[in-house]
Amino acid sequence: MKVLNRKVLRDLRHMRGQVLAIAIVITSGMAAFVMFIGAMESLTLTRDRFYREYAFADVFASLKRAPESLRGRIAEIPGVSVVETRVVAPVKLDIAGFPEPVTAQMISIPEHGTPLLNRLYIRSGRMPDPARDEETVVSETFANAHGFKPGDKIGAIINGRKKDLVITGVGLSPEFVLIMRAEALSPDFKRFGILWMGRKALGKSYNMDGAFNDVVMAVQPGADTGRILTEMDEILARYGGLGSYARKDQISNRMLSEEFRMLRRSAEIYPTIFILVAAFLLNVVISRTVSTQREQIAALKAFGYDNLAIGIHYAKLVILIVLLGLAGGAVLGIWLEQRMGQLYMEVYRFPSMLLRINPLTLLAATAISVLSALMGTLHAVWRAARETPAEAMRPEPPAKYSVSFIERIGVGRWLSQPSRIILRNVERKPVRTFLSILGIAVACATMLTSGFFSDAVNYLVQVQFRLAQKEDMKVAFVEPTSRRVVYDLAGLAGVHQVEGFRQVPVRFRFGHRSYKTVIDGVEPDGRLHRLLDDKARPVAVPPSGILLGDYLGELLGVKPGDTITVEVLEGNRAVYQVPVAAMAKQFIGTTGTMDLTALNRLLKEGDSVSGAYLVADSNSWEDLYRQFIRMPRVSGITMRTNEIRNFYDIQAKSMLFFTFVATLMACSIAVGVVYNSARIALSERSRELSSLRVLGYTRGEVSYILLGELGLLVLTAIPLGFLIGYSLCVLIAWALASDLFRIPMVVDPPTYSMAAAVVLASAVVSALIVRRKLDRLDLVEVLKTRE
């Protein structure tokens, strides 16, 4: 080995504490990068393969009822390659030993067996026999939640009649990677599932013999999907079409795409922070190393090494540190990616997860880190190479200082000499001081962003489930029903309060913008289901006009006073002009709200409701479930408590994971920055501190100078960290906002405390390590050497 290379290794060993601290920061950055990008790549790969191999459809449409003969007309639409008609129906299930309301969506599979589109992957068991009308395949998450196996029986209330179904298999479909009831906040695997059944059996039960109420299609590559959707809507209009939509608006695919978007944003935000911090640390450490090695550099140059050779020498040092960190990061990142993959697989179901990391991704991460680290150290290396040997061999003159700003404004009088030393040091290298503060602040900010998610979720639950939705259960009807039903429900034993609601699918248009959603008609003086403003105060539903969610308003570019076009997508399919009365804050979903009476008047349907909100005695809940299961009119019941629990269950796991990762990263940045700052300060000032020890200063007093400076940096960094963290949260909330949900911008005091505590704890640990070195200062040695 060349002697200079040996020097690189020895220098590394000599600075091992600092090398480790920097490597940990790089490790964290790389791990975050690999985890997010890797998870995204793996999920994309897994999804794409599942979609391809199981023929995920491109276009979807639901309708009331159409004869099978219509299929031919749909197939003639230019660009359509495969058409499959289906029967899809909601069903209530009666599961032995589980008294709560359970609903499912039943989807027909063709008589010849395998669907052409959205094919089933059978995890266990087999496909149903088309000749038997009681056989069914159930979705995997639902089967797992109840422990169902092939051969088990479940009771289904099909069109008001109870029927025992036999589970022949457990399956997955590309159409239901994520299974979620429409309008739900999060999946509920126990209370909602998918059942696949032979077309004939299902058709008979739902009066769909020779007819269909759902159609899926594949389109030819390059086909104009927009035009196909328009033609579809035209064809289906007469048959009660509810508006066709493309794959990108299909709920499972949509949620998955949202998840990818979050992963990509995270992969952009977090690793960038780490790489910047690491580059800064490398810069500081290398420039310090270079200045302590001034004389060695001079000697090397005197022996005839050129600037390039010396530059390369230090570049090697930097690259080795970076590679060390990257290697650790790749290993940790792949491990985290697997954990994250498992976490995803609990919610998103694929036949199998392909855990893959693209070597190019690793290479890109490596190149980015090495380059930014090299750029960070370029200046220091250049400075080392620039000096003439004679200049470098002379001792450095005493560093130049001046009276600090705080002293100049008159506070100086009350400061002890050690405090002055602290202030002047902080002020002498303003850039370095600022970057150190920034580094620590970033650690604090990272912590804050992780706490932000759980604060946001808590706030969301508080607002959504305790202020806006106050009902115990929501009962949905198969189709709009006379409003009198509200009185029937109110008469049931245990029911305290009932409010009816009407929900109607619509498309809003304003100028060239349009959006497909629903209008909720609510009782204007209702107490159970309210809209809130941005301060969580109830917003009154105007007697006429429509109330829009704030995000929907933005999407459409509408403000109160404007008039929007409302195309009703059911019944008479009329088109109306409706004035926008006001906006309401909406975190989940993107809907419009109207006075129930005004909505019914608009629809010219008479006084009808699509369901009701109920408050009932919790002792009578079970009785009510039993009654609702038997009511043919009731298509499903949703319990508010279950919704809250599910939301927390699903969120909690991923939140815990992200908090764990973020804490790990925040600590590593905090330790990296604080330890390095302390370590560098110690080596720069050991002579000064030893002199003070010689003059009779105690260890504690000397520590104050060094650690006091760090304390000052950390205490300044924390409020800055809060500021940066809050801005990052705003950025994240903005970047992740979609029409599915918006993250409320809430950071609770305990999150601030936690962020500060983690940074302080990391700082204390670093300080203790440095303090141990400080206690071992060699008093005699330092007096003998000049700087």
Add this chain to the structure above:
Amino acid sequence: MVQGEIASRQNHSGNNVVFQVSGLTKVYRMGEFEVHALRGVDMELYAGELVVLLGPSGSGKSTLLNILGGLDTASGGQVSYLGISLTQAGDRELTEYRRAHVGFVFQFYNLIPSLTARENVAVVTEIAKDPMTPEEALALVGLTERLDHFPAQLSGGEQQRVAIARAISKNPKVLLCDEPTGALDSGTGIVVLEALDKVNRELGTATVIITHNVDIAGMADRVINLSDGRISQVTVNTEKKSPQDLHW
């Protein structure tokens, strides 16, 4: 504790002995070798006297000074300061001892670069029991005009005089100087020695100056020669020279 004991001895002790050294040895371990820096030194230092320790490098003079100053511990033998043993003292006691009783002057000044001349002295006066003011101390070394200059703005000789002012500002019983002129040219060196001589005369501080410069020995009351870890010769100057009369 040691502090109080030392104070009472100062008041009641009849004799003038500041340091009593007997059979002092010091062995360093340098890798696999043992270096015998001191091989049995016996000496005394009296109040108010100026002693020059002479000897070639490696003769053990710095080791002796470091042990006297409480910067290093002995391997064997006894050192007592005003009758109190330094050989048994721990880190805390030695820190306290340096803080209250000893002034140090080093070859490379060891000033704090971020503090002005006045503040460098205040570093000591702030923690001392009965110090003079930084201004008084700096006036003693003739630096009244440079009070608010930072080390980077002072010449080598001026920096060393600040160091002397810092060392004497606590009114120490002893002043220990390790090659105080070692980094200076002869003209500047003499100015520094004048400052030390003045302090010795006016404050009566017992002063030990280490040097390998034989000419400096002329200003001492006693000259102690060290070689190979032992005292080889002690000379009492019957006629002390003034620093102005020294040449090298």
